[in-house]
Amino acid sequence: MAVDADTVRRIGRLARIRVEESEVAGYQSELNAILGFVEQLDEVDVSGVEPMTSVTPMALRQREDKVTAGGHAERIVSNAPLSEDNFFMVPKVVE
Amino acid sequence: MTDLTKLSLAATRDGLSNRDFSALEVTEAYLGAIEKANPKLNAFIEVTAQQAREMAEQSDHRLNSRDARPLEGVPLGIKDLFATKHVHTQAASHVLDDFKPEYESHVTQNLWNDGAVMLGKLNMDEFAMGSSNETSHYGPVVNPWRAAGSNQDLVPGGSSGGSAAAVSAWLCAGATATDTGGSIRQPAAFTGTVGIKPTYGRCSRWGIVAFASSLDQAGPIARTVEDAAIMLTSMAGFDPMDSTSAEIAVPDFAAAVERGVKGLTIGVPREYRMDGMPEEIETLWQQGLEWLKAEGATVKDISLPHTKYALPAYYIVAPAEASSNLARYDGVKYGLRVSGKDITDMYELTRAKGFGREVKRRVMIGTYVLSAGYYDAYYVRAQKVRTLIKRDFERAFADGVDAILTPATPSAAFGIADQDMNADPVKMYLNDVFTVTVNMAGLPGIAVPAGKDHRGLPLGLQLIGKPFDEETLFAAGRVIERSAGGEFSPEKWW
Numbered sequence: 001m002a003v004d005a006d007t008v009r010r011i012g013r014l015a016r017i018r019v020e021e022s023e024v025a026g027y028q029s030e031l032n033a034i035l036g037f038v039e040q041l042d043e044v045d046v047s048g049v050e051p052m053t054s055v056t057p058m059a060l061r062q063r064e065d066k067v068t069a070g071g072h073a074e075r076i077v078s079n080a081p082l083s084e085d086n087f088f089m090v091p092k093v094v095e
Numbered sequence: 096m097t098d099l100t101k102l103s104l105a106a107t108r109d110g111l112s113n114r115d116f117s118a119l120e121v122t123e124a125y126l127g128a129i130e131k132a133n134p135k136l137n138a139f140i141e142v143t144a145q146q147a148r149e150m151a152e153q154s155d156h157r158l159n160s161r162d163a164r165p166l167e168g169v170p171l172g173i174k175d176l177f178a179t180k181h182v183h184t185q186a187a188s189h190v191l192d193d194f195k196p197e198y199e200s201h202v203t204q205n206l207w208n209d210g211a212v213m214l215g216k217l218n219m220d221e222f223a224m225g226s227s228n229e230t231s232h233y234g235p236v237v238n239p240w241r242a243a244g245s246n247q248d249l250v251p252g253g254s255s256g257g258s259a260a261a262v263s264a265w266l267c268a269g270a271t272a273t274d275t276g277g278s279i280r281q282p283a284a285f286t287g288t289v290g291i292k293p294t295y296g297r298c299s300r301w302g303i304v305a306f307a308s309s310l311d312q313a314g315p316i317a318r319t320v321e322d323a324a325i326m327l328t329s330m331a332g333f334d335p336m337d338s339t340s341a342e343i344a345v346p347d348f349a350a351a352v353e354r355g356v357k358g359l360t361i362g363v364p365r366e367y368r369m370d371g372m373p374e375e376i377e378t379l380w381q382q383g384l385e386w387l388k389a390e391g392a393t394v395k396d397i398s399l400p401h402t403k404y405a406l407p408a409y410y411i412v413a414p415a416e417a418s419s420n421l422a423r424y425d426g427v428k429y430g431l432r433v434s435g436k437d438i439t440d441m442y443e444l445t446r447a448k449g450f451g452r453e454v455k456r457r458v459m460i461g462t463y464v465l466s467a468g469y470y471d472a473y474y475v476r477a478q479k480v481r482t483l484i485k486r487d488f489e490r491a492f493a494d495g496v497d498a499i500l501t502p503a504t505p506s507a508a509f510g511i512a513d514q515d516m517n518a519d520p521v522k523m524y525l526n527d528v529f530t531v532t533v534n535m536a537g538l539p540g541i542a543v544p545a546g547k548d549h550r551g552l553p554l555g556l557q558l559i560g561k562p563f564d565e566e567t568l569f570a571a572g573r574v575i576e577r578s579a580g581g582e583f584s585p586e587k588w589w
Binding site for chain 2: 003007008011012013014015016017018019020027030031033034035037038039040041043044046049050051052053054055056058060061063072075076078079080081082088090091092093
């Protein structure tokens with residue numbers, strides 16, 4: 001399975017990374033090199049094998065359903081490039 | 096007067112507790128060493144001198160009032176991947192420009208609770224993606240080691256290249272590091288230092304910038320096996336804030352260091368004998384087995400048949416998890432923002448500018464293998480192969496193997512801006528061929544300096560252990576360290 005130029009542009013959109021036209025060919029050859037490398041997994045017989053979901057045998061812990069943190073909005077937005085009244089500011093998304 | 100920066104972490108601790116010198120003196124010695132060396136080595140990207148002096152003064156109070164904690168007054172370097180409250184934490188990425196967390200990672204908090212002193216933040220590959228520390232936004236780290244008769248700059252390995260270089264060049268008594276595919280063990284091998292990736296779940300991931308969450312683990316890089324054991328004892332421990340943190344007691348790892356290997360069975364996996372592997376690596380491996388045998392261990396040939404599939408499976412699983420983890424860097428909550436004509440434009444431009452080439456490549460691969468129509472063929476298949484890799488190890492351990500000895504890396508350190516590695520991403524990835532299996536199976540692995548190549552550069556051996564049996568790795572690692580007996584300190588040129 002090799003990717004073509006259109007696929008590179010589509011992956012860029014899905015990943016929300018701007019891919020300039022001048023970069024498409026470079027990405028295409030690098031991604032295909034990596035996909036070519038991982039292709040050897042097709043040799044492995046995985047019939048009847050469960051995909052790994054947890055590397056150590058553990059059940060996810062549960063905790064009491066109660067608020068344990070909060071009430072510090074100013075600290076949460078303290079690193080924001082743009083904020084106002086403890087809200088994150090973004091370009092207008094609704095007309 | 097002795098150079099305080101040349102002492103091991105254990106000797107530093109003893110000297111401090113005997114009051115042979117003060118914590119402030121040790122800290123000043125390291126700050127001086129960093130100031131001289133860093134323009135050449137680029138290991139630190141932020142030096143927290145004032146904070147270090149304040150922490151050292153508090154340690155001196157404790158030491159004077161006989162109230163010392165396990166790492167009281169010991170100066171450490173912290174990989175930039177660990178959140179340190181109000182201090183530079185950027186995973187060496189442009190996208191996290193000026194980010195200063197409001198909280199402290201669990202692992203670093205454990206170290207400060209035990210009295211350690213923070214010298215600053217260490218350089219690394221961007222988001223821990225790399226094997227040469229060349230993908231950092233802050234430029235490459237230079238390995239303190241040089242080949243005999245050469246002044247070529249070499250890489251320290253990666254992604255914990257700053258950690259390994261700083262420990263090797265006497266710029267800190269020990270350093271925190273992280274390992275997703277070999278990022279502790281490969282740089283340790285390249286710099287003649289000791290690095291251990293503990294069992295998945297041993298150290299909390301809370302407050303560590305996430306790369307591939309099912310593989311990431313923190314661990315120490317130190318100058319000796321004992322130093323690594325002391326550090327890991329402080330770093331490890333259960334944390335309810337990490338849902339994969341293991342609720343299991345942390346032993347005093349240092350107590351296991353001199354336990355020896357008498358009666359242990361050491362496995363030798365035939366699949367680690369790779370085509371084209373330099374003969375000196377093979378010779379070193381045999382030498383390591385002889386050392387362990389001489390101390391009473393039994394050596395047993397074993398087979399880990401899915402070894403060759405670990406690296407390709409890793410290059411599906413790790414980028415897939417990374418593409419998801421790195422979705423949060425969008426120019427809204429923290430770090431860099433590049434304005435665009437609308438919000439999508441802003442996301443795309445921010446991420447294009449903020450991420451370096453290797454990070455973008457991996458996010459794109461991860462996005463592709465998780466995209467509609469490809470998920471089963473790539474991601475699910477890779478997770479099935481991962482089950483098989485883990486099963487290989489389980490069989491070996493069930494057959495009576497206590498630990499497995501392998502080379503740590505397929506070569507010694509290579510040059511900065513290596514043409515072959517830069518031209519082909521897969522060539523760079525092959526650096527992790529011996530270490531990545533361990534992450535895929537969640538096992539502990541330690542790299543210990545064991546010899547040098549024909550150019551005088553350090554080479555390491557790796558020991559792989561059973562889940563939560565780091566103690567055997569420290570014991571066997573100590574036998575390798577003691578038997579190798581060599582001097583694993585670079586000749587100072589900086």
